[in-house]
Amino acid sequence: MYSAAVRDHFANPRNTGSIEQPDGQARVDSPVHNDRVDLMIRVQDGRLAEIKYRVLGCVAAIASSSMTSVLATGLTLDEALALTPEQVAEALGGLPEGKLACSVLAPEALRLAIADYRARQP
């Protein structure tokens, strides 16, 4: 049912944990499934130097959080804002129907963390 890439990112999620003094952070909750993603970023020279997250959710939620962090690390903030759940799902070799909703959490948390970073700038 799940692709090899989804299984890999679920079994060995990349960039997990938190950043001690993040430049931006956000939490997204999914009220329906009790899922949540807590995401933190460190910004250097206008690029995402580091992304860390905590995730409570299904296989798709965990794998898409991992893949979001992998795809977005190194991007400029505007490039990262353009990252869509569909791109994350595609990079994972697709997600089962009905699981696309679970891949929305991490890109949304990333978008909000970047907004949080920008709001903190003088």
Place this chain on the structure above:
Amino acid sequence: MCDRIYLDHSATTPLRPEALEAMLPYFADIAGNSSSLHADGQRAKQALDAARESVAEALGATPREILFTGGGTEGDNLAILGVTEALKQRGHHIITSAIEHPAVLRTCEWLETRGLEVTYLPVDADGIVDLATLRASLRPDTVLVSIMLANNEVGAVQPMAKIADLAHQHGVLVHTDAVQAMGKMPVNVDHLGVDLLTLTAHKFCGPKGCGALFVRKGTPLEPITYGGHQERSLRPGTQNIPGIVGLATALRLAINELPAQSTRLAALRDRLQATILTSIPHVKVNCAAPPRLPNILNVSFAEVDGEALLMALDMRGISVSTGSACAAGANEPSHVLEALGLAPEWLQGAIRISLGRTTTNEDIDDVLAALQQDVPRLRALATGA
């Protein structure tokens, strides 16, 4: 199931070798149509008759009261649609419970679109239907009460004899979906007092695609499919003789082994439950209070997603479930656990571990060791702790 640890016996069970062996001659060697007059047909008919007698005896019924079907879903559909059609002049109200299998719930919902009224009885935190609520729900136009004997997700066993007694006092027929209960607890149609009872072979190590419906003598029932005279024209179509032989063989063996197996499985389940509770914090056993089936443990882990835990165990070669396999992938909370009134965190972190006759002590040790590693790992992912 190869070298994997299969702990999903409530979803289905592996065919037992004795049933397979009993079935084999009826695929090619004795392959007549049991409705044919010639010797080939009559040999198949003999097997059909013997199987019907054996199933009837197992249930405390007479052979004429047993209809062979294509499985649990078909049996539930035939019972509910067949009785409501037969009694449509008498009334348009049926009563069921909120925790039924989709084979019953979706059938009832379809009947609602055809103008029938359905009452879905709530259950308490232990998954049991309240008799006072049932009594209050019975109306002059009620034609059927359909309540499962044992629940497939949590194992809760309903007070079926009392339910049937109450319904009969109001002149209402009673159907029970005994698909999960069969082979896990004593099932006798007279002790239960039911008028119709559904069972399916693959839940007690028989073949898939073959079931039976008990229909008490005199119970009004219309067919839902039309064709030949097989199964008293109530389930027309050439009978699945290998499947029926396999069903009867597996059922006879399951009932012979029931006292020993139910004690053995309850002990394994209780050890599993007790060790989980003492070795992993923030755990809730769902429907822990008896009466429940001896082989099902439904347990919720806070700050873990059930599907994620299922997959983590799967990667170690252990098969469990998040609820009913029919709902898997739907990504919706279990309607059974919701009906128990579970908080969202417990709904999210629930898995069902269901044991069977092939389950060993070592299987329990292995799933415990896996849970003791995977639950903390997934929690750390969620909390960073």
